[in-house]
Amino acid sequence: MRFKTSVRNIQTFSKLTASLSSLGKVAWVRLDDDNVRFTIIPETGTQVWAVLSIDSIFEDYTIQSAAQNNTINLELPLPPLHRALKSAINATSASIRLTKKDGVPVLSLTIITNTISSGNTANGFLNSANTDPFGDNAFREENLDANMGGDRETIVTQNIPIRVLTADSVEGIHEPRVREPDAHIVLPSLIQLKAISDRFTKLAMATTAGAGRGASTVAVPKLELAANMHGSLKLSISTDALNISSVWTGLTNPELDPRQVEDGEDGLEDHPSTKLKAAGPDAWSTVRIDGRDWGKVLSVGRLGGRVIACFADEHALILYVYLSNYDDGSDDSVLTASPPTKLYSQLS
Amino acid sequence: MTILNFTLTTEAIGKLHDALACLGKFSEAVSIEASHDKVCDIKYVATFSNFLQLVLTALNSSKSAYCSFTLVGNKFFSKYLYSPVRPRSQVKEKFNCKIYNKALLSVFKGRVVDPTREKDTAVEKCDVSVEDGEGTAKSRFVIKMACVLKTYRLTFESVAPMHALFVKESANNNWSISSRTLKEFAEHFGPGTEQLDIYSEDGRVSFTSYTEKIMSGNGRQTPVERSSHANGDSEILKQPLHTTIAVDTLEFGEFAVEEKLHIIISVKDFKAMVAHAGITNTMVKALYSRPSSPMQLTYSDEGVVSEFILMTIGESRGSSATPAPNAARVDSKRPAARQPLEATSSPKITAASMPPPPMSAAPSITRETTRSRVPRPSPPPPQPSIQSQSLFLPEADDDQKWDPQNFDEEEDEMLLWDTGGEKDAVTMNAASRLQASVNQNQNNSSQPRLSAQDDVGPSTVPTQRLAPTQRLSEVKGIFD
Numbered sequence: 131m132r133f134k135t136s137v138r139n140i141q142t143f144s145k146l147t148a149s150l151s152s153l154g155k156v157a158w159v160r161l162d163d164d165n166v167r168f169t170i171i172p173e174t175g176t177q178v179w180a181v182l183s184i185d186s187i188f189e190d191y192t193i194q195s196a197a198q199n200n201t202i203n204l205e206l207p208l209p210p211l212h213r214a215l216k217s218a219i220n221a222t223s224a225s226i227r228l229t230k231k232d233g234v235p236v237l238s239l240t241i242i243t244n245t246i247s248s249g250n251t252a253n254g255f256l257n258s259a260n261t262d263p264f265g266d267n268a269f270r271e272e273n274l275d276a277n278m279g280g281d282r283e284t285i286v287t288q289n290i291p292i293r294v295l296t297a298d299s300v301e302g303i304h305e306p307r308v309r310e311p312d313a314h315i316v317l318p319s320l321i322q323l324k325a326i327s328d329r330f331t332k333l334a335m336a337t338t339a340g341a342g343r344g345a346s347t348v349a350v351p352k353l354e355l356a357a358n359m360h361g362s363l364k365l366s367i368s369t370d371a372l373n374i375s376s377v378w379t380g381l382t383n384p385e386l387d388p389r390q391v392e393d394g395e396d397g398l399e400d401h402p403s404t405k406l407k408a409a410g411p412d413a414w415s416t417v418r419i420d421g422r423d424w425g426k427v428l429s430v431g432r433l434g435g436r437v438i439a440c441f442a443d444e445h446a447l448i449l450y451v452y453l454s455n456y457d458d459g460s461d462d463s464v465l466t467a468s469p470p471t472k473l474y475s476q477l478s
Numbered sequence: 479m480t481i482l483n484f485t486l487t488t489e490a491i492g493k494l495h496d497a498l499a500c501l502g503k504f505s506e507a508v509s510i511e512a513s514h515d516k517v518c519d520i521k522y523v524a525t526f527s528n529f530l531q532l533v534l535t536a537l538n539s540s541k542s543a544y545c546s547f548t549l550v551g552n553k554f555f556s557k558y559l560y561s562p563v564r565p566r567s568q569v570k571e572k573f574n575c576k577i578y579n580k581a582l583l584s585v586f587k588g589r590v591v592d593p594t595r596e597k598d599t600a601v602e603k604c605d606v607s608v609e610d611g612e613g614t615a616k617s618r619f620v621i622k623m624a625c626v627l628k629t630y631r632l633t634f635e636s637v638a639p640m641h642a643l644f645v646k647e648s649a650n651n652n653w654s655i656s657s658r659t660l661k662e663f664a665e666h667f668g669p670g671t672e673q674l675d676i677y678s679e680d681g682r683v684s685f686t687s688y689t690e691k692i693m694s695g696n697g698r699q700t701p702v703e704r705s706s707h708a709n710g711d712s713e714i715l716k717q718p719l720h721t722t723i724a725v726d727t728l729e730f731g732e733f734a735v736e737e738k739l740h741i742i743i744s745v746k747d748f749k750a751m752v753a754h755a756g757i758t759n760t761m762v763k764a765l766y767s768r769p770s771s772p773m774q775l776t777y778s779d780e781g782v783v784s785e786f787i788l789m790t791i792g793e794s795r796g797s798s799a800t801p802a803p804n805a806a807r808v809d810s811k812r813p814a815a816r817q818p819l820e821a822t823s824s825p826k827i828t829a830a831s832m833p834p835p836p837m838s839a840a841p842s843i844t845r846e847t848t849r850s851r852v853p854r855p856s857p858p859p860p861q862p863s864i865q866s867q868s869l870f871l872p873e874a875d876d877d878q879k880w881d882p883q884n885f886d887e888e889e890d891e892m893l894l895w896d897t898g899g900e901k902d903a904v905t906m907n908a909a910s911r912l913q914a915s916v917n918q919n920q921n922n923s924s925q926p927r928l929s930a931q932d933d934v935g936p937s938t939v940p941t942q943r944l945a946p947t948q949r950l951s952e953v954k955g956i957f958d
Contacts, residue, residue: 432880
């Protein structure tokens with residue numbers, strides 16, 4: 131079993147892990163010849179099924195295993211992975227390999243940073259002004275080399291403990307099946323949506339749970355999200371004390387691709403979203419979601435991708451996140467071609 | 479009677495707060511020692527009678543880490559007066575006291591100058607006086623904040639501090655490095671690791687942060703460990719990151735260390751040191767000899783000399799070339815055992831066993847002749863490094879807006895009175911008119927509390943607040 135790769139886009143990978151780790155602490159990672167999958171199935175909350183093409187985050191990718199398609203399944207703790215990637219933000223290069231350290235399997239992240247001049251010359255100026263006669267180093271001697279600022283290499287190695295999973299243990303895990311959505315809509319600015327959602331949740335908590343204290347033990351009113359097929363999205367929350375909502379208009383309801391729909395053109399005619407559209411702008415598809423969970427979901431906004439929300443009325447909400455920035459030179463046609471990250475918010 | 483009296487400028491308040499915050503990471507109590515410098519012991523007493531210092535120290539509970547900040551009287555303070563109780567008595571030459579650190583910290587907290595806030599709220603100066611009396615007389619640590627005058631009276635315990643011993647002469651390994659570089663190193667270390675191994679070979683130095691559990695792996699497990707391992711393999715996933723940073727020795731200012739010597743200290747202590755050293759751009763100097771002997775880390779900044787003495791962990795990997803004189807120690811299979819630092823509190827030995835002072839008498843002569851007689855010397859120049867940092871926000875911070883909101887956190891933001899803001903409101907109103915009444919009000923409220931208290935606790939800080947003018951219940955009423 132061998133796995134080794136260079137990280138091609140550290141920023142994107144780091145933002146992805148940040149978004150994922152707010153939704154769950156452990157991910158099932160499936161690596162094979164074709165793509166990289168991150169799956170998070172928390173006990174409660176939102177499931178993530180992310181499929182990334184290899185070249186969106188990696189390059190010089192080598193994988194080898196006895197399984198079909200050279201598949202390797204790993205169980206990976208997300209916070210340490212994210213932490214490790216933080217070290218790589220200003221790196222010259224970063225690579226990952228699967229190895230063993232003292233008998234424990236680890237993902238070893240090797241980060242190389244070249245510094246032109248180090249910090250120890252930077253303080254020369256400050257210290258010359260420092261006339262402290264008591265300091266040990268009132269007359270500091272500096273190495274000549276320190277001022278020449280040669281190309282110095284700092285290598286940081288971050289070992290993330292992992293578990294290698296057998297093919298059997300992941301066989302039974304399947305993506306949730308959700309009925310065809312009633313409405314699909316491109317979400318507005320996620321940071322705006324997040325700010326307003328968080329505000330609503332806080333207001334609701336403050337007006338229901340006493341003075342808003344100890345709210346974790348009290349049932350928090352759910353946010354109500356609704357979309358129509360005429361470009362509107364409605365966010366609202368209601369408690370005994372208040373009832374607030376925000377409506378976005380002029381959003382896009384993307385056309386469905388007949389090839390993706392069961393029974394093609396005919397299926398599209400019978401599709402729930404077609405019916406909702408026909409019912410006019412006052413026909414909404416509504417889901418209710420825990421505000422705290424929703425806030426975590428919206429943290430995928432940091433990826434800067436396009437997000438399409440699919441509403442299955444009173445049943446489920448699925449977000450399709452399309453990575454936009456995996457290659458700076460990419461155009462829109464590439465974006466939609468890349469497999470989306472899907473977030474399933476199952477509703478109780 | 480007042481034994482000690484000193485005045486702090488705004489900058490000094492900030493620095494004192496930084497030092498206290500660092501000391502707080504080692505111990506709950508901070509020992510304060512006011513003394514004439516040790517030059518008093520030699521015959522130039524008359525010349526140097528104004529040469530004073532205040533030493534803040536903390537020793538952790540396992541006595542494996544010691545932290546000290548020496549505030550140089552005439553540099554750090556704008557005014558510093560120390561009048562020993564019995565000037566003729568040699569024994570009472572020093573004044574010692576021990577204070578609950580959180581009490582002090584909360585006094586200075588929030589006093590740090592924040593350039594983004596209005597100037598009105600900044601403290602102009604801070605007078606501290608220590609009153610001590612014989613027998614039944616009250617011993618108090620009195621802090622007066624000028625702006626709106628606020629007076630804090632803290633109780634203290636008269637205990638001689640414990641000083642860790644460090645024998646500089648036997649420390650054959652030394653290096654120095656920029657505090658900023660060390661700060662960058664510390665940022666790579668994930669949370670939860672325990673040890674930091676410093677090792678050098680072939681011009682490369684490695685800093686490894688790890689936890690002993692990972693290092694021992696499958697090898698040296700006890701049956702208990704093995705069985706617990708069997709039923710919970712996912713425990714592995716909870717292991718902290720194992721981080722190695724390998725750098726060129728050229729990153730260091732000086733580097734003279736024995737090849738292939740593993741020296742292991744606690745990551746926590748290291749991070750505490752770096753967090754303080756990294757505030758300013760300075761050179762951190764390390765001195766050590768061999769495993770199981772202490773390591774000394776020193777650096778200095780305007781008027782503050784910082785020293786850390788950290789115990790190093792006994793040899794665990796057996797690859798050191800140093801022949802340890804104690805054979806039993808080499809054979810020890812309990813690598814994580816850290817011997818406590820040698821420390822002493824006996825007043826007589828204290829003078830002799832004080833950590834080697836990082837200052838020499840010679841330069842102080844020049845210092846003395848040029849010493850300004852102006853009661854309030856100009857404050858130390860602002861540190862450009864700190865300002866430049868605030869100009870360029872690190873990129874990572876920007877990303878935080880995406881983090882999920884923590885709704886469980888206590889929030890004063892909404893529908894509640896921000897009691898912290900009340901203080902500012904007072905400031906902005908007629909400060910001079912209120913000053914007298916506030917001060918009086920404070921005295922009334924805090925006096926009875928203190929007299930009833932023997933122990934030093936957080937409640938001994940009578941923070942000055944005006945009561946909200948509207949009841950919380952009334953506020954809620956709007957929505958109910």
